[in-house]
Each structure stands twice: as C-alpha cells, then as structure tokens.
Amino acid sequence: MKQPASASAAAPIDVAVGILMQADGDILLAQRPPGKPYAGYWEFPGGKVEAGESILDALKREFVEELGVEILSAEPWCGVEHVYPHAHVRLHFYISRHWRGAPQSLEGQAFAWQGSVQVAPILPATIPLLEELDKRRYDTR
Ligand SMILES: Nc1nc2c([nH]c(=O)n2[C@H]2C[C@H](O)[C@@H](COP(=O)(O)OP(=O)(O)OP(=O)(O)O)O2)c(=O)[nH]1
Numbered sequence: 001m002k003q004p005a006s007a008s009a010a011a012p013i014d015v016a017v018g019i020l021m022q023a024d025g026d027i028l029l030a031q032r033p034p035g036k037p038y039a040g041y042w043e044f045p046g047g048k049v050e051a052g053e054s055i056l057d058a059l060k061r062e063f064v065e066e067l068g069v070e071i072l073s074a075e076p077w078c079g080v081e082h083v084y085p086h087a088h089v090r091l092h093f094y095i096s097r098h099w100r101g102a103p104q105s106l107e108g109q110a111f112a113w114q115g116s117v118q119v120a121p122i123l124p125a126t127i128p129l130l131e132e133l134d135k136r137r138y139d140t141r
Pocket residue numbers: 015016017036037042043044045046047048049082084087089091123124125126
C-alpha cells in the first residue's frame with residue numbers, strides 16, 4: 001500500500017489528554033521522557049487512544065499506566081488538531097477535579113503542579129490553551 005507523503009496527509013491520531021485541577025486551581029504538567037518525539041517538552045499527561053477504546057477509557061488507562069492515578073470523573077474541555085513532523089494528532093482535552101492517588105513517576109517523567117504555567121518548553125499544540133485555562137482556573141476561585 002502506498003504510504004502518505006507526509007504526516008499532514010495521514011489520518012489523525014486521537015490522543016486523550018487530562019488536566020488534573022486542584023481545588024486552588026493548580027494544574028499538573030509532565031515532562032516527556034527521553035526517546036519520545038519532543039523529549040523534554042512539557043505537556044498534560046495522556047496518550048494515544050487504542051483501537052476500540054473510548055477517549056475517556058484511554059484517558060483513565062494512560063493515567064493509571066503513567067502516573068498510578070485513578071481518574072474518578074473528568075469533563076471534556078476542548079479539541080485541538082495539530083500536524084507535527086512526526087504525526088497528525090487530534091487532541092481531546094479533559095479536566096478532572098476528582099482523582100485518587102498522588103502522581104508517581106512510573107515512566108521516569110518529571111511532574112510539576114503549576115499555578116500560572118512557568119515550565120518550558122511546552123508542546124506547541126498545547127501552548128494556545130494555557131491562556132484560556134488560566135481564565136477558567138481563576139473563575140473557580
Ligand atoms: N499527552 C499529551 N500529548 C500531547 C499534548 N500536546 C500535544 O501536542 N500532544 C501530542 C504529542 C504526541 O504527538 C501525541 C501524544 O502521543 P504520545 O506518543 O505521547 O502517546 P503515548 O504515550 O500513547 O505514546 P507511545 O505509547 O506511542 O509511547 O500528542 C499534551 O498536552 N499532552
């Protein structure tokens with residue numbers, strides 16, 4: 001079968017992404033481990049949706065696998081499509097205020113709870129969301 005000429009021509013890959021939000025509005029970011037595209041960049045935890053899996057199930061699975069955290073509830077927030085050199089991704093962002101367990105670094109990644117986000121660099125597709133997220137955090141105070 002002929003391969004797509006570029007990532008933009010390929011079908012998008014669905015990715016489930018979760019923003020853990022504490023009562024004071026702080027949110028959790030994770031640093032991508034070595035060996036992945038954009039290693040060292042900061043992101044919200046998550047990963048690719050597997051065949052036959054719902055986005056919410058993928059989110060819950062990724063949080064258990066990567067952080068040892070059980071998401072008890074999460075609401076869909078927004079969707080973003082982005083074409084990287086390595087992949088065309090469709091990101092499904094969820095916000096969760098209810099989870100069980102403290103994040104553990106099960107894949108060797110660093111974590112940071114942030115108010116206004118100070119860590120850098122952030123994955124390009126995630127940067128535009130930070131301003132909107134800030135407004136949402138302050139609304140809850
Ligand atoms: N988790 C996450 N991924 C993001 C964000 N922003 C963004 O552009 N992405 C992109 C980067 C990757 O191309 C893709 C996520 O795929 P991944 O490779 O990290 O997923 P995965 O953990 O399932 O990886 P693997 O099993 O293939 O190792 O989504 C974000 O805020 N969080």
